[in-house]
Amino acid sequence: MPNLGVIISLLIIFGGLAWLLFRSLTGREVKRRVIFVFIFVAVAAPILFPITFEEHATPVVRDLFDRIETLPRGSRVLISFDYDPAMAPEVQPMANAISFHCLTRGHKVVCMCLWATGQTLLSNTINDVILPEFPNIIDGVDYVNIGYKAGNEGVLNVIVSDFKKMFPTDVNGVPLDSVPIFDEINSCADFDLIVALGGGRPGPKEWVLFVGDPADVPVGVGVAAVVAPQLYPYYPRQIIGILGGIKGAAEYESELAHRHEQFADMDKPGLNMMGPQTLAHITIMAFIVIGNIAFFTGRRRKDR
Amino acid sequence: MNRSTYIVAAVVVLLFALSWVLHTLAMSGEADGVTRAFMVTMAAFLTLAIYSFLYKDNAFYKLAEHLYVGVSAAYWMCQGFWSTIVGNLIPRLSEGASNFFQQPYQASSWNVAYWIPVILGIMLLMRLTKNYGWMSRWPLALIVGTTAGLNFVRYLRSDFIVQVSSTFVPLLGDKELHPWLGFGAFVSNLDLSATGQLAALATNWVVFLGVICGIVYFFFSKEHTGVFGRASRVGIWILMITFGASFGYTVMGRISLLVGRITFLFRDWLGLIS
Numbered sequence: 001m002p003n004l005g006v007i008i009s010l011l012i013i014f015g016g017l018a019w020l021l022f023r024s025l026t027g028r029e030v031k032r033r034v035i036f037v038f039i040f041v042a043v044a045a046p047i048l049f050p051i052t053f054e055e056h057a058t059p060v061v062r063d064l065f066d067r068i069e070t071l072p073r074g075s076r077v078l079i080s081f082d083y084d085p086a087m088a089p090e091v092q093p094m095a096n097a098i099s100f101h102c103l104t105r106g107h108k109v110v111c112m113c114l115w116a117t118g119q120t121l122l123s124n125t126i127n128d129v130i131l132p133e134f135p136n137i138i139d140g141v142d143y144v145n146i147g148y149k150a151g152n153e154g155v156l157n158v159i160v161s162d163f164k165k166m167f168p169t170d171v172n173g174v175p176l177d178s179v180p181i182f183d184e185i186n187s188c189a190d191f192d193l194i195v196a197l198g199g200g201r202p203g204p205k206e207w208v209l210f211v212g213d214p215a216d217v218p219v220g221v222g223v224a225a226v227v228a229p230q231l232y233p234y235y236p237r238q239i240i241g242i243l244g245g246i247k248g249a250a251e252y253e254s255e256l257a258h259r260h261e262q263f264a265d266m267d268k269p270g271l272n273m274m275g276p277q278t279l280a281h282i283t284i285m286a287f288i289v290i291g292n293i294a295f296f297t298g299r300r301r302k303d304r
Numbered sequence: 305m306n307r308s309t310y311i312v313a314a315v316v317v318l319l320f321a322l323s324w325v326l327h328t329l330a331m332s333g334e335a336d337g338v339t340r341a342f343m344v345t346m347a348a349f350l351t352l353a354i355y356s357f358l359y360k361d362n363a364f365y366k367l368a369e370h371l372y373v374g375v376s377a378a379y380w381m382c383q384g385f386w387s388t389i390v391g392n393l394i395p396r397l398s399e400g401a402s403n404f405f406q407q408p409y410q411a412s413s414w415n416v417a418y419w420i421p422v423i424l425g426i427m428l429l430m431r432l433t434k435n436y437g438w439m440s441r442w443p444l445a446l447i448v449g450t451t452a453g454l455n456f457v458r459y460l461r462s463d464f465i466v467q468v469s470s471t472f473v474p475l476l477g478d479k480e481l482h483p484w485l486g487f488g489a490f491v492s493n494l495d496l497s498a499t500g501q502l503a504a505l506a507t508n509w510v511v512f513l514g515v516i517c518g519i520v521y522f523f524f525s526k527e528h529t530g531v532f533g534r535a536s537r538v539g540i541w542i543l544m545i546t547f548g549a550s551f552g553y554t555v556m557g558r559i560s561l562l563v564g565r566i567t568f569l570f571r572d573w574l575g576l577i578s
Binding site for chain 2: 033036039040043044047048058059086088089090116117119147148149150151153154157166168169173175208209210213214224225226228229230233234237238244245246247273276277280281284
């Protein structure tokens with residue numbers, strides 16, 4: 001009975017907000033733990049009783065989607081997983097969707113990471129999406145995982161001119177000289193597209209500064225919401241498209257599901273998260289309104 | 305520690321054991337089910353321990369916090385050692401060591417140069433000693449100097465020159481995408497979509513005016529009165545809207561993290577959702 005669950009959840013949340021408004025108007029204090037309970041209910045209810053919304057890709061997301069869609073088959077795409085488990089709820093859906101999209105279009109995908117924690121999350125994408133959805137795919141021919149290297153911007157500064165100097169082998173210890181994908185790749189300039197996923201440092205911004213601009217390679221980014229506003233100034237000249245936070249991931253998944261039927265049946269965590277996001281945002285906005293009402297009524301009461 | 309603390313700790317340990325046993329039974333058909341059951345239970349209890357801070361600071365929160373910091377540091381160190389020192393350095397230093405670590409040896413006449421980072425690395429570790437701690441300043445100075453030099457060039461190009469040139473936007477329409485054919489043509493072909501000419505023009509005007517007014521706000525050599533004052537006022541509005549957008553995105557990010565943890569608790573730990 002998901003609909004009944006949704007109705008009961010909404011009644012609890014909005015009934016509670018009305019109670020909070022009443023308490024505020026009567027000048028009684030609301031403890032912060034009450035706020036935490038409301039946020040928990042607003043997030044948990046749509047997870048237990050899913051509420052879904054239709055998403056449409058905005059131009060900033062569609063630009064990256066269209067670039068991957070229109071690249072000729074066999075194009076070389078580098079995907080960098082520069083994030084940690086704290087960013088994974090936002091960025092992992094992007095990583096999964098973009099990896100799926102690239103392989104569906106027949107591109108050659110090279111996966112790497114500048115964060116040690118990205119190694120495990122990169123393996124998750126390979127094990128959860130790439131291998132189950134593309135059983136005939138060949139490691140080293142269609143995709144390769146070259147893993148993590150320490151050095152932050154130093155790594156980028158080397159691979160922009162010589163890839164194999166920094167990554168002599170793939171993650172399994174196979175020399176890149178014997179990996180077919182790298183037959184025609186010597187530096188980052190040989191990639192047709194770089195997709196930088198992350199949100200910290202080093203991350204998408206460093207990819208633009210140290211690789212995209214100097215090597216004149218198109219860079220698309222998928223970032224945690226916290227840093228998305230900092231990257232908008234680079235769009236569209238230095239970054240071809242931005243997936244900002246879970247909203248960007250949901251838009252990308254929506255576009256992918258519309259254009260590729262195979263993806264329509266797959267799990268779409270980005271779209272699934274938009275229900276809890278929406279309800280939590282409505283609750284937070286209600287808190288802001290209630291807080292302001294309480295402030296102004298309190299001030300008026302004091303003036304009297 | 306008082307008596308109630310011991311009672312709470314005992315209850316938590318009992319719940320942990322119960323959760324572990326129940327998950328082990330649920331995963332009895334799977335390989336390494338006991339280990340996986342422990343992992344799921346541990347992750348769930350650590351999540352709850354972190355969130356317990358919302359009630360008040362407590363020993364469980366501190367335990368989880370310290371565990372997180374320690375495990376993170378150890379994980380980064382191990383990954384750095386195996387991927388970079390074993391993966392990149394050893395194969396260029398010694399064939400015997402390369403064979404020991406099962407890495408392909410990379411012979412080159414330039415390999416002797418790789419002893420320089422080895423020496424600098426050892427000097428950096430001298431920080432741990434009392435008498436030779438001064439030696440760590442040399443590699444540290446090299447790191448700071450190199451980073452500053454590299455960043456100066458990259459930031460000057462991407463964050464200054466390209467950003468300044470990106471501010472020079474066409475105020476009457478892009479020549480390629482939306483050429484300006486006169487006001488009549490603009491009105492008769494009015495397109496309200498996000499990719500239409502109106503949106504493009506509005507974006508370019510916001511960029512142009514936002515930059516000018518933002519700079520005016522930070523120009524303190526002239527009193528902010530008259531036209532200058534009004535431009536400064538627009539500048540502060542632009543800044544506030546920007547901060548608001550950042551705050552909105554931050555809230556979205558934090559909610560996403562909460563959704564991620566609650567999904568884990570409901571799906572992997574409690575099995576409430578599929």
